[in-house]
Amino acid sequence: QADLSKVLQMCLLHDLSEARVSDLNYVHQKYNERLEEKAVNDLAATLPFGNEIKGLVEEYEKRECLEAKLTKDADNLEFLLSLKEQIDIGNTRAQTWVKPALSRLLTEEGKQLAEEILKTDSDGWWYGDKDDEWWVNRNK
Template identity: 30%
Template sequence: MNTADFLYEVGALKRTARTGWALARLPNRESVADHSFRTAVIAMTLAAMSGADPDRAATLALLHDLPEARLGDMHHLTRRYLDEPKPFRRVIDDQTENLPPPVREAIRSRAAQWLDQETAEARLARDADTLDSLLHVRESLADRPDLRERWEEYLSAAVTTEAGRTMMAEIRATDPDAWWPRTVST
């Protein structure tokens, strides 16, 4: 595998649907790449809010689902039955094996940081992962308030950082459509 092969593999995430939403019967499905993009922006925002490194947090969030190019998206119910995080480390090692050493080590070290959850940036990126799902639920289930509330409670319990809890409260208090009318100039 060369660098171009790796980039083509990363592109597979644009075609990899997130499976948890189908299981939950959400009509608004997204790809893993869709999810990773907004998760990276959320992680950058949370890190800036809390004095952590926004670039590192965004990078961790951007790369967090890279193994899903080979494993497919595995929702939380599936992950209960796996020996996590061992398979993810093996996939990252395999994916990056033939990359130039500086690229290989940059990706592997960030993947390890994500999996180990020992830094502020990793914990903020994990919260960003959850907050993106919270945003998606609120966008997708506006017409099903009981189900939306159950999902919100479930996801909210996974947010662990102060910045993440602050953002979670703001998300829950904000209508998903409130942003756009204010942006249109008259």
């Protein structure tokens, strides 16, 4: 059983270093050294609860605990949702990123969510049933 509070904290803080080192794409990462640890350490040094942040980020980066794995999956599922939106509007190149995105998932829960994402219309929540009375006369 995962500690929900810890998962939420990791989700909020896992990309903290990107505020200082940027969110480089895969090509840029290949040719640049990102000093993420230094960025987190420098930021943590300015806060009274900096050591807690530093500890959570370090634990996330190790990917050993369930909370870190779930957080990483959430990050990758967000990317998969963006890909699905692009696929649904006809961007055929987005499909090429689905397999690598799926291979990054660490938990069974993440893999199950990914499966649902890929078989669900990304705009179904918005468009729904257009024969419904609401869409005709706005009658609830």
